[in-house]
Amino acid sequence: MNNLNTEKIIDKLKNMLKPKRLKHSINVANCAVKLSEIYGCDKDKAYLAGLVHDCAKYFTNDQIEVYVKKYDIELDPMEVDNIALSHSVIGSYVIQDVFNIKDVDIINAVRYHTTGRENMSILEKVILMADMIEEGRDFPGVDYLRELSFGGQLNKALIDSFNNTIKFVIDNDQLIHLRSISARNYLMQENR
Ligand SMILES: [Fe+2]
Ligand SMILES: [Fe+2]
Numbered sequence: 001m002n003n004l005n006t007e008k009i010i011d012k013l014k015n016m017l018k019p020k021r022l023k024h025s026i027n028v029a030n031c032a033v034k035l036s037e038i039y040g041c042d043k044d045k046a047y048l049a050g051l052v053h054d055c056a057k058y059f060t061n062d063q064i065e066v067y068v069k070k071y072d073i074e075l076d077p078m079e080v081d082n083i084a085l086s087h088s089v090i091g092s093y094v095i096q097d098v099f100n101i102k103d104v105d106i107i108n109a110v111r112y113h114t115t116g117r118e119n120m121s122i123l124e125k126v127i128l129m130a131d132m133i134e135e136g137r138d139f140p141g142v143d144y145l146r147e148l149s150f151g152g153q154l155n156k157a158l159i160d161s162f163n164n165t166i167k168f169v170i171d172n173d174q175l176i177h178l179r180s181i182s183a184r185n186y187l188m189q190e191n192r
Helices: 006-016 019-039 043-052 061-071 083-098 104-111 122-133 142-150 154-171 178-190
Strands: none
Touching: 006 019, 006 043, 019 043, 019 122, 019 142, 019 154, 043 083, 043 104, 043 122, 061 083, 083 104, 104 122, 122 142, 122 154, 142 154, 154 178
């Protein structure tokens, strides 16, 4: 793969992320490798995608603006001014620009790690789930999600995790991204 080596990527990430977020990113990378062994996807891609998935998390509005212009990125109305959602889409361009990652699987895994989408690839599923269950995560139900994920039930883990997220969003009176609904419904039909 024609991209920077891991050490150089981590060095660059140190300037982009708070220490806690860098630790989280390394945890996601390691967790994604474990999951990729179970579900049969490329370990190197899983590690790399995990490492860089949150690289745009602390972007300022000006930095976002630069990328939107440079890559002609169309943020949907929910993503505009919402870094919690847009960092994944923006991040999928930043990894090409800053880390020279051109692999489409990795780009999509970063792009959809927050909302998911219909018909996700195994790598997309692995990164989304590793982001939820990496060893630093601590929320009610995380152990059950780990059990499912490491027990060969990745789709069930994803459905449960979407259900949690959607319930949380409703309880907090926030908008639900339509991609998350589509992702959940698709998985439920896939799992029948
Ligand atoms: Fe993220
Ligand atoms: Fe994350």
